Amino acid sequence: MVQVDNLGRILEEHPFAEGLDQALKDVMIGCAANERFEAGQFLFREGGDAKKFYLIRSGVVAVEVHAPGRPPLMVETVGDGGVLGWSWLVPPHKWAFDARAQTLVRALSFDATCLTRKMESDPALGYQVMKRFVPVMAHRLHAARMQMFDLYGPAKKG
Amino acid sequence: MNVAMQAQADPMDIRPFRIEKIRKELADSFTMELVPEGGGSFSFKPGQFNMLYTFGAGEVPISISGDPSDSSKIVHTIRRVGAVTQAIGNLSEGMAVGIRGPFGKPWPVEEAFGSDLVILAGGLGLAPLRPAIYMALANRHRFGKVVLLYGSRSPSEILFPKELEKWRGRFDTKVRVTVDRAEPGWGGHVGVVTKLVKGAGFDPMHTTAFVCGPEIMMRYGIQALEQAGIDRSGIYVSMERNMKCGIGLCGHCQWGAPFVCKDGPVFRFDEVADAFTVREL
Numbered sequence: 206m207v208q209v210d211n212l213g214r215i216l217e218e219h220p221f222a223e224g225l226d227q228a229l230k231d232v233m234i235g236c237a238a239n240e241r242f243e244a245g246q247f248l249f250r251e252g253g254d255a256k257k258f259y260l261i262r263s264g265v266v267a268v269e270v271h272a273p274g275r276p277p278l279m280v281e282t283v284g285d286g287g288v289l290g291w292s293w294l295v296p297p298h299k300w301a302f303d304a305r306a307q308t309l310v311r312a313l314s315f316d317a318t319c320l321t322r323k324m325e326s327d328p329a330l331g332y333q334v335m336k337r338f339v340p341v342m343a344h345r346l347h348a349a350r351m352q353m354f355d356l357y358g359p360a361k362k363g
Numbered sequence: 364m365n366v367a368m369q370a371q372a373d374p375m376d377i378r379p380f381r382i383e384k385i386r387k388e389l390a391d392s393f394t395m396e397l398v399p400e401g402g403g404s405f406s407f408k409p410g411q412f413n414m415l416y417t418f419g420a421g422e423v424p425i426s427i428s429g430d431p432s433d434s435s436k437i438v439h440t441i442r443r444v445g446a447v448t449q450a451i452g453n454l455s456e457g458m459a460v461g462i463r464g465p466f467g468k469p470w471p472v473e474e475a476f477g478s479d480l481v482i483l484a485g486g487l488g489l490a491p492l493r494p495a496i497y498m499a500l501a502n503r504h505r506f507g508k509v510v511l512l513y514g515s516r517s518p519s520e521i522l523f524p525k526e527l528e529k530w531r532g533r534f535d536t537k538v539r540v541t542v543d544r545a546e547p548g549w550g551g552h553v554g555v556v557t558k559l560v561k562g563a564g565f566d567p568m569h570t571t572a573f574v575c576g577p578e579i580m581m582r583y584g585i586q587a588l589e590q591a592g593i594d595r596s597g598i599y600v601s602m603e604r605n606m607k608c609g610i611g612l613c614g615h616c617q618w619g620a621p622f623v624c625k626d627g628p629v630f631r632f633d634e635v636a637d638a639f640t641v642r643e644l
Contacts, residue, residue, distance in 0.1 A: 267553065279545040282553040286562070307550065351555045352543045356580040357486030357516050359444045 212237050215313055219260045220286045221337055229330050236319035242266075242306040248289065249300045255292035257314045261285060264310030269303040281348070282307065288341045293317035374610045377416050377461035383436065385456055389520055392487060393452060394428065394440045400459060404434040409472055409494035410601060410629045413464030414609045415439065420450035424606040424624070426491035427465060431498055437462070440490035440522070466609040468629050470495040470599060472502075475571035479507040481563065481593070483584045485514045485556050485576025489522045491601050491628075492575045496530070503535055510537045510563045514556025514580070517542050518549045537564060556580065557587035567592030574632075575601040582639060585632060598632040 212234045216222050222230055240259075242248055248259060248266060259266075265284045271277040280302070283289045289312070292300050298317070324331035380397040387393050399405065407427050416422045423445070429438025443452045451460060472495050480499055484492050499509055511530060515521045521540065531538035539559045541552035552559065556576075570593050574581050581600050588598055604616035604623040611625030619638040621627060632639075 276546045279547070279549065279553045282551075284552075348555045348558065351557070351583055354579055355516070356543070356555065356577060356583070357488075357514065357520070358577060359442055359487075 212239060212313065215239065215262060216260070219262065219313065221260050221288060225333055226329075229327075229333055232323055232327065232330055233315065233320065233334075236316045236323065238314050238316070240312050240314045242310040242312070244306055244308050244310075246306045248304040248306065248310070248312075251300055251303050253300045255290060255298045255300050256317050258288065258290040258293050258317065259312040259314050261287045261289055262311040262313060264312075265307040266310055266312075267305050267307045269305055271303060277303065280352070281345075288338070291338055291342055291345075293321075294335075294338060374463060374466070375608075377414075377463055379459045380437065380462050382454055382456050382458050382460065385454075388440060388522055389442075391444070392440060392442045392522070394438060395451075395460075396429075397437045397439070397460065397462070398435065405437050405465075406434050407431055407437075407465035407494075408469035409498050410470035410491060411465035411467045412491075412606075412609075412628060413437065413439070413462050413466070414606075415441075415447075415451060416461030416463070417447065417450045417454065418461075420447045422461075422463075422607070423447040423451070424466075424609060426601070426628075428490040428493045431494045432501060440487065440493075442487050463609060466624055468627055470573050470601075470629050471571070472498045475499075476502065476505040477507075477569075478597075479565040479570040480509045481560075481565050481570055481572040481588070482509075482511045483556065483560070483572060483574045483576075483588065484512070485580035485584070486516070486520070487522060488576030488580070488601070489513055492573060493523065493526075495573055500530070500533070500536065507569065508537065508565050509535065510565055511539070512556060512559040512563060513538070513540045514559070514576075515540070515542050516544070518545055518551075539563065555583070557583050560584075560587040560591050563591075565591075570597055572598045573601075574598060578603070578639075585639075595633040595636055596631060599629055600632055600635070601628045602630060602635075603628065 261283055263285050265282050266289055267279045268281040269277040269279050379400040381400050382395055383398050384396040409431050412424045412426045414422045415425050425439045425441055428440040441448050443449050482492055530536050541554055541556055541559055545553050572588050572593055574584050602623050604618055606624040607613045607615040609624045611622040616623040
């Protein structure tokens with residue numbers, strides 16, 4: 206019980222929980238776990254089953270792409286208050302990138318199977334969770350497009 | 364005689380300056396310190412630009428990137444992107460360039476006294492903002508929070524890294540830097556510069572923002588500032604257009620009704636917002 210209370214308090218402090226009903230928070234907490242990753246440790250690897258998502262409490266996670274014969278490329282960092290991972294929502298539910306702790310990371314993780322089952326049976330919860338994930342996905346898509354533009358390149362010759 | 368005074372008397376008159384120092388900044392960019400041939404001083408305001416001339420290649424408008432409180436020299440940070448900037452980049456210390464200026468409307472640093480100040484820069488756009496940063500930090504007690512948000516392609520393409528570290532080391536200034544992509548070893552943010560706006564800790568109701576970088580970066584940067592609650596009348600941008608005469612005569616830099624050289628390059632965003640998204644301009 207103490208453990209559940211602690212998780213509830215941790216969720217309460219995260220921006221993801223803003224505006225979420227207490228009853229829905231309680232349902233979510235039933236699928237949550239408190240996790241800690243040392244710097245350098247992987248939270249997940251590309252191609253692995255996306256069975257979780259993470260609410261970052263503290264620390265920085267680097268989202269990386271790796272290719273043979275060259276160092277991995279960091280394409281994004283997710284820090285305090287961030288949401289990491291949405292592949293659990295989209296078939297085939299495989300991670301598209303590596304996520305590596307850049308510093309000591311404390312995060313709340315959510316079991317996707319558990320949460321998906323609860324979302325299916327409770328549309329209000331499903332709607333609230335999706336309402337929070339769609340902006341995350343939209344921001345990531347927007348950011349990826351901006352990175353494709355080469356925002357900082359020279360505009361013209363002179 | 365004060366060189367700036369002379370320039371005002373005859374803005375088409377090119378004056379010779381000697382290259383005192385050249386410093387490589389990035390693979391394609393360098394900074395030049397210039398002093399007037401025969402002595403004298405040079406005054407300017409943050410955000411203003413000069414027309415730099417080199418024999419046989421032509422003239423090009425370049426923002427001043429030095430400290431406005433130091434009138435003994437002019438500092439320009441230049442990217443080699445075209446024939447004139449390539450030619451200037453091939454000059455050596457001790458050689459001369461011609462200068463007309465300073466021209467243009469400056470960053471309204473003094474008007475921003477009393478508010479929080481957000482400086483949002485991308486790539487080489489940090490260079491035209493550096494004089495405003497110098498002036499703001501010299502008058503630090505006149506501002507609320509001072510926040511510098513800077514984005515670059517990669518860690519090796521960060522402009523003025525030592526100064527960014529120095530400014531970040533101050534206890535009264537927040538400096539956040541991000542890159543589009545990085546390799547292991549980089550301990551900072553990775554992601555677009557707009558991501559830095561959220562959580563930067565300024566009071567949007569009492570904030571003035573200066574934005575400079577490639578135009579597309581400014582468009583998205585301004586969106587992020589507006590989403591954070593800053594009114595567009597509190598946002599200033601520095602525009603870059605094909606400036607030729609520098610004094611509003613030739614019309615090369617006309618951007619709708621305004622001339623960038625004369626009415627800008629610094630504009631209050633609400634005065635130019637409509638033109639910002641017109642493709643044909």
